[in-house]
Amino acid sequence: MNVLLTGAASGLGAALLRACIARGDSVCVIDIDARPPNLPDTVTWLQHDLSDTDPALWDRIADAIAQQDPFDLTVLCAGISATGPFETISAHAHQQVSRINLHAPMRLCLILQQRGALAQGGRLVFVASLSCFTGYPGAASYGASKDGLAAFARSLRRPMRRAGVAVQLLCPGPMDTPHATRYAPKGARADRRIAPQTVAQMVLDAPRARFVLVPGAGAKLAALLGRLAPAMMTRIMGRVLFAKLKDQPR
């Protein structure tokens, strides 16, 4: 199987990369970090900063993608966050969140589609967040970027299906990853978060017909409550999460 992953140097992307290598896939990775040592030859590593807007760099990535066989599975994991009261976060940080989490995956989709790089019968997975169901006060630009991605995925679902590609939206809650640890309020317990390996396996095993993927019972419950009472869930997120983020020194 031919797999494309972004953000595979850490977190969910790294867990997916390990699982794909273990089952013998060839994997193409796009990541800001350099290729780590000891990866097998079945891994192609393209080092690229997804927040860079230089068209020449993107053309290079597009050409490199076009040289690969079409991908049976694409998982766009790369993402960053910026937490704290919205107005105290620098405009540059908000812009980076938007570029890496929203602009870049959309641009990659455009490239994948225009270069015919998505295999018939394959899957295209966007990594959004449980915040699509709950709102995310304390990470306004992050929550926005993930909601934008969700709307994009919903829009592409039907046209992509006609081309034989299943579009899926992964909405994980907090994972036990460097990303979550960095952006969680101080004192939050890591052992309650879901392991990235578990989420990675769920993505690999997910049936094609399912659009929204919510891993774990706790996240499923939060998503359900968010669907039933979206405004109430955002208030709770504000009380529980934002109040902590607001008060901690950064």
Added chain:
Amino acid sequence: MWIRGVMTGSGKICLLTGASHGLGLALAQELVARGYQVLGTGRRPHAELPADFPDCAYLPVDLTQADAAPRIAAWCARQVAGPLPLAILNAGAGRYRPLSDETAAEMAEVLQINFDANVQLAQALHPKLQGGTLGLIGSVAHKGAAGMPVYAASKGALDGFGRALAEEWRGTVRVRVLHPGPVATGMSERAGRPRDMIDSLFLSPRAVAMTLLDRLNSTRGPDRQVVSFAQVGGHMLWRKLAGGAGR
């Protein structure tokens, strides 16, 4: 009232982006009719403003430029001495076309105008908006639209942004995300959708503008609201009945 070119006092002041055309123009006209001092911005230069553009201050500014938000905030500070009671971030762009027909540059531009610029403006206007209202104009397409994926993504992002910001700023700045549509502004036609019977069913910009302003001025109602056929129709009927009862 005006004192040496600086507005003061009346409390009815509104910054409005995208004021030169479509729904923004209808909003500007309705605001002026209701006695607001309007600070309008738009991409069109002064000379190309439509004949029915209302009598109000206007700053031509292109929201795809990196300095647009600080420029608008600085202009606002020069025009308005005290706090800004109302800002409506309405400017929007989009094309009705599938992903395969997009270009990277135009995709980035739509995201910038509909989403990133509003993040930048919300941040730049935050100090002046204390005690006021920030209205973000989204679209019914924010949940996804197969015919316009990039536009839908930009409005989806704006919705998520407003959702979080409304909670963060509760008690200091009232944030509302209003999702109108479809409005007969010619945007979908300019956006490449062939003109057909459906267009005659689109909502009138004036009725939508009136409904949006009443929703923004109301202290009640959820942070995020859809303003489509049912809401606009109901609202206009209510206005008519209330007007008929001798208001």
